[in-house]
Structures are given as C-alpha cells and as structure tokens.
Amino acid sequence: MKNIFTNYKTLALALLVSLSGCNNILEPAPRLDISSEQAITDKRGAEAALLGAYSELQSNSYYGFEYPALAYLSADEVDWSGSYNFYQQFDLNAIPAENSSIKSVWAQIYRVINVANTIIEKVPAIQDRSLTDAQRQTILGEAYFLRALSYFDLGRAWGGVPLVLQPTTNKTSGKGIKRSTLEQTYEQVLADLEQAETLLPALTVRSRASKEAVWALKARLYLYQQQWAKAEEYATLVIGSGNAKLVKPYSAIYTGKLTEESILELAYDNADRNAHANYWLPSSKGGRYEWKPSASITADLQNTAVGGARSALIGSQVNNGKEIVYGQKYSKIGTGDDGAFVLRLAEQYLIRAEARLKQSNLSGGLADLNTVRERADLAPLAATDTGAALLAVELERKVELAFEGHRWFDLIRTGRAAAVLGITDPNKFRFPIPNSEILADPDLDPADQNPGY
Template identity: 80%
Template structure:
C-alpha cells in the first residue's frame, strides 16, 4: 500500500513539528527529500516527532474538524444548510467514493499512523544519554496509543483497512499490504493498546495519552465489539482512578480548557485553530452557519426531562420575528480555541451503563445513567424494563455527547440506524474507500471497495 513519506520540520525553541500540509498520502513520491529513517536519532528529535504526531491528530482534516463533523452530519443531529455539496452528501447519506472530504480524512488518519510507525520503529534503538528508559517508554506508549486511536477511527468508519505497521521509506513502502477485516483491524487496535498500557504512566496531562486514556479507549473498543464484561471492566478502571470527574455546570467542560471532565482533549490556539465554530455559528456571530441543529435534537435538548442543563449547547437569536437556533458547543470563533474532546468521563459512565444493562444488571446500569443525568440537573430515571433502559442510554448519549461525533457510530453499532435514521440500505453504514486510493494502490483494487459504492 502506498503511503506518504513523512518529514519533520523541528522548530528549535518549541520542539514543534509541522508536516507538509500539501503532501497527499497517495503521492507516489515524497514532497521533501528527508526520509523518516533519518529523522529520529536522539531524545530531542523523538520528542519533536511525537509532538508532530499530535499536530497531525488535531489537524482540521482529523479531530480539528472533519472527522467528527462527517459523523454528526451523517446522523440526525445536524441539518446541512450550506454551500459545499461534499458535506451535503453526508447529510443525505449519499456519499460517492470521489468525495473530497472523505479523501482528506482518510489521508490525514494515515499521516498520524505513519508518524506513529516511525516512532515505534526508531525510538527503541536510540542511544542518547539524555533519554531515560522511562522517557523512552512514555514516547513509545503515546505512539502506540495514537496508532490505536487512528486504526479504531478508520475501522468504525470504513470497516477493515490496510494495516500499515512500518514507516514509509519510499514510494514502494507498504507494497503487498492487503485490506484487513474489521476483526483484524480491531485486533491491531487492541494489541497497540496493550503495548501502550504497559508503557504509559498515569494521567498527568489531559492533552497527552495516559494509562487512563488507554483504559477509556479500550472500554469504547470493547463496547463496539459487544464484549460487555470487558467494557464494564475498563470503564470501571477509568471511573475508579479518580483522574477525571463530572463537573458542573455541563457547559464548563467546553467553555473551559483541559478541565477534570477530560481524559484526553486536544488543545488549540489562534495559530492552530479548531474550525468547528465557523460552521456552527450564525453570521452575526462571525460564522458561516453551514449546518444547524436538527429539529429532533433541539426538541430533546430543550426537553426539561431529557436535556436538562445541556440545552446550553444551543444558542438562539430572533431575526424578523423568527428564531434561529445554532450550536454553541464550539463557539470560540475569534481565537479558534475550542477543544476536541476525544475521551471524557461522561462517556465512560454511559459505556458502563450500557455494558451493565447488556448483562441484565438493571440497577447498576441505571445508577451509572443517573449519575450523568444528575450532572445535567435531571431527576433519576426509574425503569423496570431492560430494553427501555437501553433506549434511555441511547437517548442520553445523544444529548450528553451532542455534536462530538458519536451519534452516527452509536446507531450503526447498535443496529438502530435503519429505525432511527430510515436508512434501509445497509451498505451505507460504512463510508466508501476514497476512489483515489483505490486507483493509486495496486493492493487495494476495486474489488476491495465497500459494497454499494
């Protein structure tokens, strides 16, 4: 499989790395002439490369905008009202393999994988008296975690994908790598998380991978695999660690930065902006208002028995006697400093609630569900039926995790997409592999495309 050659530009004072934004993952030749094999030789270059991996993760083509946006556009949270038809195609669940945003996201995720591969490949052999063994292990642990997260995100969006586990050296790197199954892809995610868990210390920075972040992603992975016992086990480890907690009011975590709510959060600033707010806010707020909250999620968020204090994610204004409702979970348009909330503690309570209910533990499942509702100033739910409780968890995830990119994947993994979204063609439950990738990669021919595309 052809992948880009990753190159690092180390900024001397800050040790920040900027990989060329113009490089395309399908380019047969690298843009620059410095191979990844030469890039990591000591502690300084290893730390710089790791910062580069995080920089790629928070790119607008990944968590800085497009990956969560394509997910919430595909679900029932958002109505498209803009001018870009490549976004409308997600809203309509009619995505061609030529969609440019799809290609950008796929390529960007493999960028993160390639930088992670380089770290995993080179850091064990570094001989530098300034690099302690604990530092070496932490760098490796973060690289394994980032690769795991990347393959998890590819798997839930596309199904099985090519598993590239070595760094790109030249245009022939990765030749012969066929598309894996989803089971194999998730197996690689788990293997990487096991490595990360062995290497990483407990949480000290909410902006970096930690042992608690590994547990949280394992809990999510096991939820997707319907391994309810393991999902409960790992979400419990996170909850009992005491490293994160539900904070009040609900709006505090997204109005603030790196609050106790977050297990892993990406931080942005004016020079490295999160782009969500530009599409959510109205023109009077400085935005484009390309998409707006759907009628169904407005109804749920404003329902005092469902949304509670989470209605704060909705803003409104009256123009010519007509109310305009907009999302304001991302609102720092002047500075671009909205966070990307990759893992937070509320999700862990809801993972454990669902896992416990799936094991017929109604009281414990409701206890976790009500813990999240309590933070939203809602009264406890009292239910006697497991199915009703599971639907309550589904609705709770909708409002609690609104506009964070979970809803689409939740409805797919639970088999509820046809009922809730009205999508009868199950081929639409996976995104198409970008056509440019199919054409460029001899190991990923048309026969490997997802059915229906």
C-alpha cells in the same frame, strides 16, 4: 495506500512541528531541513516526532474538524444549511467515493499512523544518555496509543482497512498490504493498546495519552465488539482511578479548557485553530452557518426532562423576523481554541451503564446513567425494564455527547440506524473507500470497495 506513499514528505514536517496544544514541550526552533532518519536519533528528535503525531491528530482533516463533522452530519444531530454540497452528501447519506472530505480524512488518519510507525521503529534504537528509560517508554506508549486510536477510527467508519505497521518512506513502502477485515483491524487496535498500557503513566496531562486514555479506548472498543464484561471492566478502571471527574455546570466542558472531565482533549490556540465554530455559527457571529442542530436534537436538548443543563448547547437569534438555532459547543471563532473531546469521563459512565444493562444488571446500569443525568441537573430515572433502560442510555448518549461524533457510530453498532434514521440500505452504514485510493494502490482493486459504492 498510494496517497500515503506519494505524500511521504509530510513525515519530515510532521516530525518537527511544534504542537502548541501540548504545552509547548518542544521549545527550540524546529529543524526543517533534515530527513526523518536524522531527526529521530536523539531525545530531541523523538520528542519532536511525537509532537508531530499529535499535530497530525489535531489537523482539521481529523479531530480538528472533519472526522467528527462527517459523523454528526451523517446522523440525526445536524442539518446541512450551507453551500458546500460535499458536506450535504453526508446529511443525505448519499456519499460518492469521489467525495473530497472522505479522501482528506482517510489520508490524514494514515499520516498519524505513519508518524507513529516511525516513532515505534526508531525510538527503541536511540542511544542518548539524556533520554531516560521512562521517557523512552512514554514516547513509545503514546505512539502505540495514537496508532490504536487511528485504526479504531478507520475501522468504525470504513470497516476493515489496510494495516500499515511500518513507516512509509518512499513510493514502494507498504507494497503487498491488502485490505484487512474489521475483526483484524480491531485486533490490531487491541494489540497496540496492550503495548501502550504497559508503557504509559497515569493521567496528568489531559492533552496527551495516558494509562487512563488506554483504558477508556479499550472500554469503547469492547463496547463496539459487544464484549460487555470487558467494557465494564475498563470503564470501571477509568472511573475508579479518580484522575477524572465530572464537572459542573455541563457547559464548563467546552467553555473551559482541559477540565477535570477530559481524559484526552486536544487543545488549540490562535496559531493552531479548531475549525468547527466557523461552520456552526451564523454570520452575525462571524461564521458560515453551514449546518445547524436538527429539530430532533434541539427538541431533546431543550426538553427539561431530557436535556437539562445541556440546553446550553443550543443558541438562538432572530434574523429578519425568523428565529434560527445554532450549536454552541464550538463557539470560539475569534481564537479558534475550542477543544476536541476525544475521550471524557461521561462517556465512560455511559459505556459502563450500557455494558451492565447488557449483562442484566439493571440497578448498576441505572446508577451510572443517573450519575450523568444528575450532573445535567435531571431527576434520576427508575426504569424497571432493561429494554427501556437501554433506550434511555441511547438517548442520554445523544444529548450528553452531542456534536462530538458519536451518534452515527452508536446507531450503527447497536443496529438502530435503520429504525432511527430511516436508512434501509445497510451499505450506507460504511463510508466509501476513496476512489483515488482504489485507482492508485496496486494492492486494492474495485472488489475491495465497500458494497454499494
């Protein structure tokens, strides 16, 4: 983790950045000239640190752009059509360990972890009468959740990773931390979610972690681990809480902000911009048009029996006599305030549908699948075969969660990547650990690199 060690000064800024996407909770001007030890000594410092963690989560090197982009470029959702060949490498599933985007995303996720680690270490010791026990618990709960989310995202993209659980404040911090297995990484995710679940309140602010966000991420984690009963249990808790609802029309999810469907959505504005639209939109709309919806997903979305109302995700125009298509989930290029959809309710219905089908509950699985289809103005399916129903859930996830970064990971976890994407080398199912990390970290060596790189 040498890049984290050498970038520890990022922490001082991260602790003090005001996060406009979190309702401007920190109003006073930030103090940029104090150390992290001084910063988290009172309520104000603790709140500033937490906002810093969300700011790092929103970064364009994480949920603000690159993490979901690298996933949808790697799957069959998107075709590269631009000039940045380091993104083309994901479209071709030919990623070198020197790829600059791999390096930036890896480092950015660990920045979130570093700030969360600092909060977890320092907030319990704060002595400030203005910081109530409930506020302290919520701050800690959000930090545990953000660390869990970060390690989950690292695990599904890279496999097992070094588990850094203490703040990295200097060049020797974290010495001796080896790479963990994927199982150990997911165990840490679950441990952090267990802590967060006891500390967080119910969902009220959709841009912040909540008890429902914990349940939703637990449901997703258990789905990846093929623990079907647990996945169903926690998806049911989210759905049954009543604090999130499917919204209509489908386009309201992304044309609006922080709709009732969002369990955790990162909100942006003109000062804190989401970069997606610049890469999706054609030049006539102010974008670079670096990539476009694939022919496969365009056909599915425009198929009235599959896409339904989700056909709104595809835009088109004629350039020099030729029609071009582009994605519209991220289109607010003027304001940069497209949301980042980390957790939303439709996914929970589809998690429960898949989990129920895997437990031979065909009627229950179809009921959840059809709830999502109904919102998209589609007729219910009446499959009589569990295998066919599971393929229907796979297709539904493709179109319902399009361009949000799920498809690549779905095909890997279900063992369907080879059949769907035609990738015969299973080594390509993991991203390479950045070569710079292997070279710089004395606790990593070439043998720790993912196979095939």
